[in-house]
Structures are given as structure tokens and as C-alpha cells.
Amino acid sequence: MTPPTCRVCGTPLRTFLDLGDHPPSSAFPTPAEALAGAGDTVRYRLAAGACERCALVQLTGDVPHEHRPYAGYPYHSSGSSVMREHFRRTARRLLRTELHGKGDAFAVEIGCTDGVVLRTVAEAGVRHLAFEPSGYSGYHGARVHRAFLTADSAREAVAAEGRARVVYAANTVCDIADLPGLFAGLDELLAADGVFVFEDPYFGEIVRRTAFDQFYDEHRYYFTATSVRALAERFGFRLVGVERLPVHGGQLRYTLARAGRRTPAPAVAGILAEEEAGGLTDPAALAAFAGRVDRVRSDLVALLEGLRAADRTVAGYAATAKSCTVTTYCGLGPSLVPYICDSTPAKHGRLTPGARIPVRPPAAFAAPYPDYALLFAWNHADEIMAKERAFRDGGGRWILYVPEVHVV
Ligand code: TMP
Ligand code: ZN
Secondary structure (H helix, E strand, C coil): CCCCECCCCCCEEEEEEEEEEECCCCCCCCHHHHHCCCCCCCCEEEEEEEECCCCCEEECCCCCHHHCCCCCCCCCCCCCHHHHHHHHHHHHHHHHCCCCCCCCCEEEEECCCCCHHHHHHHHCCCEEEEECCCCCCCCCCCCEECCCCCHHHHHHHHHHHCCEEEEEEECCHHHCCCHHHHHHHHHHHEEEEEEEEEEEECHHHHHHCCCHHHCCCCCCEECCHHHHHHHHHHCCEEEEEEEEECHHHCEEEEEEEECCCCCCCHHHHHHHHHHHHHCCCCHHHHHHHHHHHHHHHHHHHHHHHHHHHCCCCEEEECCCHHHHHHHHHHCCCCCCCCCEECCCHHHCCCECCCCCCEEECHHHCCCCCCCEEEECCHHHHHHHHHHCHHHHHCCCEEEECCCCCEEC
8 A cells, every 4th residue: 555645745754643443424324314324434544644854734535525414514513602703703803903994895704603704704794705615604794705715716806806814723624635726726717915824723722732633534634833833835825924812722814925924923923933843743653642642542432431330320421533532543333322412403413423323402411411411512611611500510520631541
């Protein structure tokens, strides 16, 4: 078998994590489909490698497109008030900085967040467009170009709207298979001094928190400032800004401008130096990370088996994509986690991918509470624990597995 190669530069990847065979993370079968042996039967190898040349961390395998059940399906926003506020603030900042005083500015978003950014931009009277192949946008008045951003679709948009001051993407670039195609689109779409601003889970935080559940099919890349700098430069851009974001378990927001147009902010050199000093993608650091991941699995299984032996009741909280990685890698099924409560109506009455744990509505998480709740949406922990205060007040305990297995 030929070794996997970097999707961007073609150099062989150094695989550092192999979590085994996994189902697509959003394949929630109905009980009838599961009985018929259908619904979540595809498997792909969930393994990650780092490029020896451009340092880009990426999945080595892939779910074939025809088996990505979510392709063309609307994304169901998490309904997180923290995330809504995050996107509102983001839009206001873009309006104050990149879009301010630029005449008839034009802003583009790629991928579908829950629409808060575009809505806020539109409410300020700024022209906007979303590039979203599924046609979906959480903002109903949004103008949507039903296509990936590529050179061709960008030229069409520019012919109709002119060039964009800002292109923004949240939790989207990490899932774009064709990054050269994306940059060809940006080159067509962006004004000479326009910027591309995007945010995704930060590999440095994944390592720091041993957050192995950030690895799943919809996250192909795990960016660092170092790898984004190399990526930008390969396509005629520069990394000119970087900002740490507390959301979703630790993200970085990158600002890219065309080469020679802007001076990088001091924070860029700072984080590049930090990544270099910490040896973020050095083989020894990655091997240590893989060792810690293995430890989390054995600790979590031991804890849940101990609770079952002691007749304590357990429920899962939030049937996230991350939970698919955890249940599959750790071999958790209904005998250890009998059900998972989740706020997404489309998941109710279905089974989780692979593990086939029944998903129940949030109303099922109520008195009499289980003794323990395994929190798969740990990235929303503060918000969820505040909302579910009655659970803890009644003696319930949360199980968390990031950065290590612990009970609170
Ligand atoms: P994500 O925002 O990390 O993608 O997680 C979204 C999933 O978590 C989705 O399945 C909904 C679920 N969820 C809840 O069930 N309750 C909550 O309060 C939140 C914030 C998310
Ligand atoms: Zn590479």
C-alpha cells in the first residue's frame, strides 16, 4: 500500500494516530434501518498524519463522498447561545474594521454557520453572499450561491457583485478537500487589499487537551499557525493575523492577505515561535499525544465498567460528531451508555453511528436523573452545566474525558 500523502503538497505523511475503523459521524440510523443491517454500515479508517514538508496535520483516510450522508443536508446548529454571541461579536468586529468606510462593501461567507454573521452584516446594510453547496443558511434572508468557492464560482460572483472586502469561514476550511481550489477561488474573489478570515479547531489545543474526539470525518485538517503560514504562502497569500478563540474547545482565527499588502501583526510571530519552541508536530510530541489518547480510552472504559458493576445509572449528554469518535474508539455501546440526550430534533428516535446508542430529546434528561452523565459536548460545558444545574444539585455527577477522565 502506498503511504498517504499530503493533500496540499503531495509529500508523504507521518501517521501518528490510528483510532481504528469508524462509521461516518453523522450516519444516525433509525432502529428499523439498524435491524435491517443498514444505515451506518460504511467504515473508514480514522487516522491522522503530519506532513513532513508543510507540517499540515490531516486525516490520512476519507469517507467516500457518496457515503457522506450529510452532503447536501442542512447543518443543524447546536442552538448554543455562547456560539450565537460569538458570531454576533465576530460580525460586529468585521463591520468595524474590514468593512468600515469602504463604500459599497461586499462580504462573503463560505460554509454554513447558523447565519448570525451574515444576518448581522446584512442588518448593517452591507451586501453579502454565502457560498454554500447545500443551499442552506441558518439566516433565512441570506443570499446564497449554491456552490463551493472555486475559481469558476468566484468569477460568477465577481461579475455580479464585484470583489469582496472580506471572505469569512468558521469551521469550514478544515473540511474542504480541495484547498488549492479554495485558494484559486479566493484569488478571484478578494479585492486587492481584501482579507480571508477563518477559524477552526487549533491543533495546539487538541494536543494540550488530549482532545482526540476532534478527529472525525468532517475535520480533514487540524491547522496550526505554522501550517497555515505555509499554506497561504504556497498560494500567494500571507498570514497577517492570528487570534485565539475560546469556543469549541480552543480555536485559532487566521487572517490572510495577499502577499505584500499587509504587515503581519506581532501576534503572528509570537504564536509561530511558540509552536516552534513547543515542537508541536515533532514526532516525539505526537507519539506522547497518542500515548495520552490511549490512556483516556482505558480510563474511561474502566470508569464506566466500574459504574455498571456498582449498578449506577449513566446517560450520555449530546450526540455530537465527537461522541462518534469516542464511542467507536472506546468500544462504548448501550450496555455502558444506555442512551444519549441531544437537542437536535432530527436525531431523536435514531441511533448513534456505529455504537447504536438510542438518542432521546433533552426532555428525557430530567428527574429521576441518572447518577452520572457523560458529557460529549464538553466544548459547551459551561453553558450546559449552567442549564442543567438541577442535575448536579440533585446529586448527579458529570463525567468528562478532556483533558483526562474525571468526574465533577
Ligand atoms: P457542536 O456544537 O460541538 O457541533 O455540538 C452540537 C451537538 O451537541 C448537537 O448534536 C446538539 C448537542 N447539544 C445539546 O444536546 N445540548 C446543548 O445544550 C448544546 C449546546 C449542544
Ligand atoms: Zn504538505
